[in-house]
Amino acid sequence: xxxxxxxxxxxxxxxxxxxxLAHHGWRWTSGDNIRLTGIIQSxxxxxxxxxxxxxxxxxxxxxxxxxxxRNERAGLTDDDFAxxxxxVIEGEPSADVEERRLKAERIWFDGNLHELYPGRS
Numbered sequence: 001x002x003x004x005x006x007x008x009x010x011x012x013x014x015x016x017x018x019x020x021l022a023h024h025g026w027r028w029t030s031g032d033n034i035r036l037t038g039i040i041q042s043x044x045x046x047x048x049x050x051x052x053x054x055x056x057x058x059x060x061x062x063x064x065x066x067x068x069x070r071n072e073r074a075g076l077t078d079d080d081f082a083x084x085x086x087x088v089i090e091g092e093p094s095a096d097v098e099e100r101r102l103k104a105e106r107i108w109f110d111g112n113l114h115e116l117y118p119g120r121s
Contacts, residue, residue, distance in 0.1 A: 029092035029103055036061060036089045036102060043081040045071075054087060061100040063089055065107070066116045074114040076107065085109070 038056030050065040065071060065081070081087075088108035094101040107114045 030095045031092065033090055033105070034093050034102070036063070036091075038087060038089075040081060040083055040085050040087055042083060043078075045078050045081060050081070052081060052087070054089070059100055061102055063091075064101070064103045066104070070116055071114075074107070074116050076114050080109055 036054065036056050038054040038061065041053040041055050041060060043053075044051045045065075045068065047067055049067050050071065052063040052065060054061045054063050065076075066074065071077075086109075089102060089104045090106040091102050091104040093103075105115075105117045105120050107116065
């Protein structure tokens, strides 16, 4: 039987982890895929995942790329995400159409495909 203290602890822990899981999962995305071509304006790489600012036709998008191990597994290095480089990204945009945010599934540099999430369509 749960004590009041245990129940309170469980509720508090659940309350703090839910936003983290929602942000780092796929729940914020639309479920549709789009392809975006643009120029990398900046890159912040590392855990929990990398974030790029990409200028696509004058609109700046925030693009979430993989964790360092996922990028490496896809054949990407930090140097690939150099400022000023053209990038093609396919992935799921935010469900909020006003938010220019995309979770990358596939990345192309110079015509070479890098699958961050193999098998995900």
